[in-house]
Amino acid sequence: DQQVKQNSPSLSVQEGRISILNCDYTNSMFDYFLWYKKYPAEGPTFLISISSIKDKNEDGRFTVFLNKSAKHLSLHIVPSQPGDSAVYFCAASGDSGGGADGLTFGKGTHLIIQP
């Protein structure tokens, strides 16, 4: 049973437009959420995170929104750039609390930025 779900395997967006990647979770014990970006043959790179006590976190072109009641989060990238083309993973933490447990990942969304 997948506790973190990314229902869109791929997403194509025009350069300069907004990219919105979605993620749903089922475990109400999760208290921290992270987004990772992955290029082929490389490990995941940390992008941005959000604590469950917040509903928004912004870092440059990247914003993560959290809707706890819907158990849903989204990553907004604006404006989208060609270098943003990668696989994006949503991950959650919190079964043990305090970062002392492994992350639970979704299956990823392959973002393709069209020129």
Added chain:
Amino acid sequence: GAGVSQSPRYKVAKRGQDVALRCDPISGHVSLFWYQQALGQGPEFLTYFQNEAQLDKSGLPSDRFFAERPEGSVSTLKIQRTQQEDSAVYLCASSLGLGSYEQYFGPGTRLTVT
């Protein structure tokens, strides 16, 4: 500073062979995690160390998998009597420690069992 490094980057093993995968975490990082990533899937948690103590090994798929971090720095993931289903990318991540959720990943070791 240097990130997480892993070696070897690629490993081909015949079924039944033992393999050892190495992880060098970021200097000063207390926590170390191992993940397994199958093709087309997200990483799946295997085990977690805080310094040299293995605090969680609930994700290890069988008793053929063994991990250690004897001096609280470098870690080794060992797989005995490899099977074809062990073929995957093995990722290591480290973090500062308790209270720090962000994990920083190495490039992974791609294991192919033939």
